[in-house]
Amino acid sequence: MLNIEHLTKTYGEKKAVDDLSLHIRPGEIFGFIGHNGAGKSTTLKCAVGILHFDAGTVTIGGKNLADDPLSCKRELAYIPDNPDLYDFMSGIKYLNFIADIFGIGADVRQERIRHYADLLELTGDLAQPISAYSHGMKQKLAVIAAWIHDPKLIIMDEPFVGLDPKASHLLKEMMRQHCDKGGAIFFSTHVLEVAEKLCDKVAIIKQGKLIKVGTMEEVKGDDSLEEVFLELEAE
Amino acid sequence: MLKVLLKKQLAEVFKGYFFDAKKNKMRSKGAIVLWFILFVVLMVGVLGGMFTMMAVGLCDPLNQVGMAWLYFLIMCGIAILLGAFGSVFNTYSGLYLAKDNDLLLSLPIPVRTVMAARLINVYLLGAMYSGVVLLPALIVYWVVAGVTAARVICGVLLLLIVTTIVLLLSCVLGWAVAKISLKLKNKSFITVLISLAFIGAYYFFYFKANDLIQDIILNAAVYGEKVKGAAYGLYLFGRIGEGDWPAVAIFTGVTALLSALLWIVMSRSFLRVATSTGAVKKARYVEKQARENSPFGAMLTKEFARFTSSANYMLNCGLGVLLLPAMGILLLIKGRDLDMVFSILLAEYPDAFAVLLCAMLCLLSAMNDTAAPSVSLEGKSLWIPQSLPVSAKTVLRAKAAVQMIVTVLPALFAAICVALVIEASPAVKALVCVLPPVYAVFSALFGTVIGLKMPLLNWTNEITPIKQSGAVAVALFGGWGICFAFGGLYMLIGHRIGATPYLLIWTVLFTVAALVLLRWLDTRGVKAFAEL
Structure with missing residues (x-):
């Protein structure tokens, strides 16, 4: 679903991502962990076509992101670490805007908006301007916007930040259901307990380089993910 | 304390x-x-x-x-x-x-x-x-x-x-x-x-x-x-x-x-x-079927929502919307008297009144500069158009289109008013009607290009890109400079060739410039937007 090969991205002299390769297959929830400034967000932004990279390739569903960015972007949804949405729109207008961009028919979008907004308990606030939303409400709206076009691949940067426990639980269920239907999820997180319970595969990045990748069992063995992570960080 | x-x-x-x-x-x-x-x-x-x-x-x-x-x-x-x-x-x-x-x-x-x-x-x-x-x-x-x-x-x-x-x-x-x-x-x-x-x-x-x-x-x-x-x-x-x-x-x-x-x-x-939180009465959500839009339509609607949501944006970048029709109405009332005065004052410059009014309408059109801060106004939300399956060409064209829409119609109305009150040949009148809207299109594309060349994305208050950015200054004063050049050159040398050829030359110039700018936006502009 998502293949990242030898990705390198530099900011001036600094290599934010250094020769990183990852493969995310359909049905997988893939966790991406690392300390602050390790290169997680940069990798995710490169994978969704927001940032241009210096070397390497990104392919989504077999299509090269550099050659055919629009086709690739039609297959994916992205939720950034800080949901800076269009504050001047209401929640429902934002969702309709996203649905228009993805060409989702009126009936289908109406049904999906109803389903996900009810699920995340945001229906009553959809007519409110986004500027009046709390961080958690914006995050919920970003989640609905990501799910509205039923993408094959969902890429999320710290998706649980700001969500209340119930919404976090619901999002985890939505992630699992999405992958059970054949979709794939690639997300970064600092919450290692969540990653440990939720992810099929995990990758650990340090100073832009991939230092460990594999299934959860391969990465952590008999230890906890936290122990493995701290051990690798200390090296 | x-x-x-x-x-x-x-x-x-x-x-x-x-x-x-x-x-x-x-x-x-x-x-x-x-x-x-x-x-x-x-x-x-x-x-x-x-x-x-x-x-x-x-x-x-x-x-x-x-x-x-x-x-x-x-x-x-x-x-x-x-x-x-x-x-x-x-x-x-x-x-x-x-x-x-x-x-x-x-x-x-x-x-x-x-x-x-x-x-x-x-x-x-x-x-x-x-x-x-x-x-x-x-x-x-x-x-x-x-x-x-x-x-x-x-x-x-x-x-x-x-x-x-x-x-x-x-x-x-x-x-x-x-x-x-x-x-x-x-x-x-x-x-x-x-x-x-x-x-x-x-x-x-x-x-x-x-x-x-x-x-x-x-x-x-x-x-x-x-x-x-x-x-x-x-x-x-x-x-x-x-x-x-x-x-x-x-x-x-x-x-x-x-x-x-x-x-x-x-x-x-x-x-x-x-x-007190100052909370207003909560808007009640009533589910209704949405009207489907094309990606361009969605981007255009979004840009209009951005424009009309901010008093700062409307006041600083949309005054021409009111000034152009006001000018047209004023000319319908006082235009004939002014024409007579100017025909005496500027007797040596045939049709100078028509050309100067045309320059004036272009100048008022330049006061609509919604496109110039538009890229900067994306601010921290820039990730949205960059991560969505919508081409940068569509995004940029929607930004230019808003300025065109809010300017071309008022400019056309004012231009028709000018044509109704001036004493001039049918050719001059026709060109007076054509040139300001063409300038408005050029101005919108010029503003979009400048906005893309001089982006200001890390702002905390929207007034910074709207009022204090280099892009807006260049678009506004640059636009005015072009209008002064257009009017001034007629008084200096343009009157020698006559108003009709002069207006025609400028109409062609603005058209060609607009096409060049559009071409730039569709090619280099797209790359520049992706690299923001």
């Missing part, structure tokens, strides 16, 4: 002088000094100078006929109006919507101290605005009537009374603005309308000021008697400046009483007001 809070308040008000929002860092000491010099020049030199001229015109004639009180009444009236309206929006945000109320109230600071700091801040700002009127008025009076101890003491007391009245009015008006704004639905449109009304009233009085002064001087005795008869209090108020001690005593007492009343009322309500 009060001093620390006051320092913080003033630092907030003058933040722009110390902090460069574009570069997101503190200004250098030299830059801070320069900004303050500019501020002083503007307040003392421009505003103060303007009111000094007014005082000079009024003071001597009224003083000579023993009606200096009317002079003070007029100047105090202007000072109170300017002070109250100048600081009302600051009062609204500073007193009732202060973002740091929660923080300050959580600190070991008495509530009264917080309130006092806020009120002193409002007082100082009001005093600044009213001072630029009243200080020159007092100085001019002392020069004209002579300096005596009574006049100086009463003058200083008058200044204190007026600035306190400004504070009282600011608090009441600020409270009213806060209450009204909570009830309003289309705040941005209403703010635009009120602001335009103020601007209109300002220019109306500015242009009428000389006539008004002359009228007051000529009919001073009549007006004086009317005021004395109908509003004796106003007469007494004016007498303060002349050194009338009973008047000083009465108004000092009344102002002190009202100030005490304000303090008591505000002490009781401040905590409640300061901690």
